[in-house]
Amino acid sequence: MQWMLFAIGLVVAIAINADTIHIVKQLSQDSTLRSSIVAIADSAKEPQVNQGMSIQD
Numbered sequence: 784m785q786w787m788l789f790a791i792g793l794v795v796a797i798a799i800n801a802d803t804i805h806i807v808k809q810l811s812q813d814s815t816l817r818s819s820i821v822a823i824a825d826s827a828k829e830p831q832v833n834q835g836m837s838i839q840d
Contacts, residue, residue: 810817
């Protein structure tokens with residue numbers, strides 16, 4: 784069972800990383816694209832405004 788899970792994970796990892804070289808190349812050459820990705824990442828990390836309710840861990 785562990786080998787099957789390992790194989791599935793390996794296939795998924797290879798499939799996801801198939802375009803990483805292209806992504807790095809595009810981001811290194813296109814400053815507008817890079818700036819927009821940075822802006823999206825910055826907006827995603829900003830905390831949501833809480834509606835007066837406290838969140839406890």
